[in-house]
Amino acid sequence: MRDVYDGTTVLVTGANRGVGAAFADALVELGAKKVYAAARDPETVRSRGVTPVRLDVTDRDQAAALAERLSDVTMVINNAGIHRRASLFDEGVVDVVDSVLRTNLVGTLTVSAAFAPRLVENGGGIIANMLSAGSWLAGPGNLAYAVSKAAALSLTNNMRAELGPRGVQVTAIHAGFIDTDMMAAFPGRKLSPREVAAHALSAIASGAQEVLIDDMSRAAKAASAEPVPPFAAA
């Protein structure tokens, strides 16, 4: 795996904490040529051996300027994301869904659209999108997040259709619960961010275009092929 990453210059979004910081640390350990750790506030980046850069993924001008400046990038990990509870019966549901989509879907598109021409110019590369078992799950309160990840999965598949023939591997990473700030309130068993990053980077290095990190994501994907259950009012 080291061989795949040692000549790679990587941009990781949301790299100041959680899964993004674990990706940045793992890439440094794997000998990546350069790791740009992007964060809304670069002063909060704690990883050693990285180059902190400022990026709010919802800011198109900032993403475009960064892609112009970081012309050596050959791999992008779209990791930045948010989770907000939202139910159809909440007064502010539309605003919540709008803001989650703006980060998880449009933010991923913004960064990918800014950097894809760079990757193609540099002879090809990799874009990996941090999705979720939630891409295939529906449940009360999970409306905003699930919609955003399902849409980001479609975005990923459509990006692959355009970028694959241009030499860019586009990989979707799906995982269940991970032990980060995002899931701090969830009391059950969680994956460590470190194991998620290691598993994902190993699969990406072997050319995988879809990574199902755990049983939860494998079960969620399998269940999506089941028929929709019949209507039954409670």
Ligand SMILES: NC(=O)c1ccc[n+]([C@@H]2O[C@H](COP(=O)([O-])OP(=O)(O)OC[C@H]3O[C@@H](n4cnc5c(N)ncnc54)[C@H](OP(=O)(O)O)[C@@H]3O)[C@@H](O)[C@H]2O)c1
């Ligand atoms: N935790 C889980 O159970 C789980 C499971 C599956 C997938 N995921 C996905 O994994 C990714 C990372 O999540 P996490 O668990 O590490 O969450 P986290 O600990 O809450 O970290 C989220 C990261 O995203 C950044 N971010 C949020 N909005 C941003 C924006 N507009 N521009 C730039 N950065 C932004 C945050 O930066 P700030 O510090 O500035 O807020 C932070 O670095 C997300 O895409 C998430 O959906 C998480």
